[in-house]
Amino acid sequence: MRNAFAKAITELAIADERIVLLSGDIGNRLFDDFKARCPDRFYNCGVAEANMIGVAAGLAMCGLRPVCYTIAPFVTYRCIEQIRVDLCYHRLPVTIVGTGAGLAYASLGGTHHSCEEVGMLRLLPEMNVLTPADAMEVRALLRATFQQDQPTYMRIGKKGEPIVHAAPPAGLALGQSIPMRAGKDLCLLANGVLLPIVLQAADQLSAEGITAEVISFPTVKPLDEAALRRIFASHTLIATIEEHSVLGGFGGAVAEWLADHPHPEARLVRFGTPDNFYHDIGDQDEARAHFGLTAEAITTALRRSLNVACSP
Amino acid sequence: MKLLTKHSRPSYVPFGASYADLASVARTLRYQVVQMSHASGAPHLGSSLSCIDILVAAYWLTLRIDPTNATAANRDRFILSKGHAAPALYTCLAARGFFPETWLDTFAVHGGKLAEQPAPNCAPGVELATGSLGHGLPVGCGLALSGRIQNLDYRTIVVMSDGECNEGSVWEAAMFAAGKSLGRLTVVIDYNKWQATGRSDEVLALASLRDKWAAFGWEATEVNGHDISALATAIAPRGEATGRPRAIIAHTVKGKGVAFMEDDNNWHYRIPDAGEVENAAQLLCSP
Numbered sequence: 001m002r003n004a005f006a007k008a009i010t011e012l013a014i015a016d017e018r019i020v021l022l023s024g025d026i027g028n029r030l031f032d033d034f035k036a037r038c039p040d041r042f043y044n045c046g047v048a049e050a051n052m053i054g055v056a057a058g059l060a061m062c063g064l065r066p067v068c069y070t071i072a073p074f075v076t077y078r079c080i081e082q083i084r085v086d087l088c089y090h091r092l093p094v095t096i097v098g099t100g101a102g103l104a105y106a107s108l109g110g111t112h113h114s115c116e117e118v119g120m121l122r123l124l125p126e127m128n129v130l131t132p133a134d135a136m137e138v139r140a141l142l143r144a145t146f147q148q149d150q151p152t153y154m155r156i157g158k159k160g161e162p163i164v165h166a167a168p169p170a171g172l173a174l175g176q177s178i179p180m181r182a183g184k185d186l187c188l189l190a191n192g193v194l195l196p197i198v199l200q201a202a203d204q205l206s207a208e209g210i211t212a213e214v215i216s217f218p219t220v221k222p223l224d225e226a227a228l229r230r231i232f233a234s235h236t237l238i239a240t241i242e243e244h245s246v247l248g249g250f251g252g253a254v255a256e257w258l259a260d261h262p263h264p265e266a267r268l269v270r271f272g273t274p275d276n277f278y279h280d281i282g283d284q285d286e287a288r289a290h291f292g293l294t295a296e297a298i299t300t301a302l303r304r305s306l307n308v309a310c311s312p
Numbered sequence: 313m314k315l316l317t318k319h320s321r322p323s324y325v326p327f328g329a330s331y332a333d334l335a336s337v338a339r340t341l342r343y344q345v346v347q348m349s350h351a352s353g354a355p356h357l358g359s360s361l362s363c364i365d366i367l368v369a370a371y372w373l374t375l376r377i378d379p380t381n382a383t384a385a386n387r388d389r390f391i392l393s394k395g396h397a398a399p400a401l402y403t404c405l406a407a408r409g410f411f412p413e414t415w416l417d418t419f420a421v422h423g424g425k426l427a428e429q430p431a432p433n434c435a436p437g438v439e440l441a442t443g444s445l446g447h448g449l450p451v452g453c454g455l456a457l458s459g460r461i462q463n464l465d466y467r468t469i470v471v472m473s474d475g476e477c478n479e480g481s482v483w484e485a486a487m488f489a490a491g492k493s494l495g496r497l498t499v500v501i502d503y504n505k506w507q508a509t510g511r512s513d514e515v516l517a518l519a520s521l522r523d524k525w526a527a528f529g530w531e532a533t534e535v536n537g538h539d540i541s542a543l544a545t546a547i548a549p550r551g552e553a554t555g556r557p558r559a560i561i562a563h564t565v566k567g568k569g570v571a572f573m574e575d576d577n578n579w580h581y582r583i584p585d586a587g588e589v590e591n592a593a594q595l596l597c598s599p
Binding site for chain 1: 385432439440441444446447449450451452453454455456457458459460461462480481484485487488491492
């Protein structure tokens with residue numbers, strides 16, 4: 001996904017001279033093409049994220065469209081107050097891209113995990129929060145980001161994420177969900193890089209005669225409320241699945257929406273990481289397995305939920 | 313807002329006025345910030361008084377700005393990063409004609425325009441919402457970098473407090489500015505030797521400020537922060553698009569100009585009563 005981001009931002013910057021790329025001393029060779037084509041619009045800001053956000057604010061105040069790029073926990077947790085004051089309070093069109101989000105850097109330990117940042121950023125007024133599932137959603141959403149004027153956070157993966165869409169979803173705007181598959185027995189709302197696993201889970205259920213509707217939700221804020229209204233009116237079991245804490249992230253956002261729009265017939269189940277750090281030594285797949293974020297674990301839990309939901 | 317007798321109305325004093333006229337302007341602005349603190353109950357009076365001369369040197373002798381076109385693309389940028397001294401900024405902007413002086417009467421009043429600490433776009437001439445320390449310099453770096461990218465020759469001046477230099481983001485920005493050779497960026501530190509609850513050289517190891525900025529790759533100078541002429545000379549060089557950024561350590565006195573407030577840190581939070589406002593007026597009229 002980071003390669004897709006680098007390619008997409010380079011193409012966009014060639015066409016839009018307002019785009020300036022700020023990096024937090026990361027992406028060795030990743031931006032060589034950008035630097036060659038836009039030499040006065042790439043700045044390595046060093047390992048100093050708070051300053052990088054402030055610099056981006058100053059650039060945006062002068063009409064430029066800066067993008068701040070580094071590893072997700074550092075470009076969010078480390079500088080949350082700069083994001084809040086410099087970007088959100090002033091409502092500046094700055095894009096923050098956090099790479100290796102969720103458990104992508106599981107093996108590097110808890111310092112490099114980011115399973116809370118969607119919740120933190122979602123709380124900030126004016127802030128958009130984007131969680132693309134694959135390289136195609138990255139391309140579509142990045143393009144859409146420069147067609148609006150609010151601060152925007154986009155979490156992306158690292159490398160080698162499966163590509164789900166054949167092409168960038170045409171005309172995708174911020175706040176739109178993407179229908180993936182029809183189904184009548186339950187609805188799976190996939191958030192971000194777990195989309196392929198959600199589709200696998202739907203396949204496994206389908207083999208048992210259970211059909212699941214699957215929708216990709218690449219925007220956590222603004223939420224696609226029109227889609228939620230339809231989903232909760234037409235299903236009795238709805239699940240959110242994300243590589244993020246079940247507290248405050250996508251599932252949290254849907255739960256808040258549900259509190260304000262009661263659907264007594266519908267049950268919401270949230271899959272994500274619990275209110276714990278991952279303390280084991282393990283890679284992304286092992287960390288996901290630890291937290292039950294595999295197709296097998298999800299289908300097992302959903303079968304149980306279906307039985308509960310279907311019982312009189 | 314009452315004005316000092318024997319002193320000219322600041323709004324009648326033009327850009328580039330004589331130092332004697334500007335000393336008179338500074339006295340009147342000091343009286344205005346004392347009145348604003350009294351009227352609104354807003355604290356940080358000592359912090360406003362210590363930086364008035366720096367702001368006068370900037371707004372009357374240095375900045376290339378047009379109050380009738382406050383958002384011109386090539387205007388010089390001025391950021392008061394020590395947002396708690398907002399009254400000092402507001403009095404300067406009003407006197408230079410960015411907005412009517414009557415706005416000063418609505419300082420920190422519900423429904424008024426001038427927030428107790430600068431809010432985004434709260435008034436013409438206010439470039440940045442400040443109040444959380446350590447934000448002005450990183451944003452100032454962005455403004456300076458933008459000028460270079462967009463081929464504009466404006467300069468950026470950031471005024472910070474000495475206590476503000478506690479913030480790590482200040483030193484991140486100091487390394488960035490020197491690393492990217494932001495020659496049109498100037499920092500002025502209002503070195504009044506106090507922060508909220510103690511001597512700024514004792515709370516953390518602040519000294520030597522000049523050595524610190526020099527070590528970070530800046531051209532660093534020291535100046536008497538109440539000598540408008542010396543300040544103007546120190547701030548004057550506009551710098552080049554690519555060059556060393558400049559730090560001016562302005563030695564100041566907290567509460568300057570009102571003898572019973574000078575170097576007394578109680579005036580970080582105290583609000584003057586009516587009698588103290590009257591005393592301040594007499595002291596400012598006849599030093």
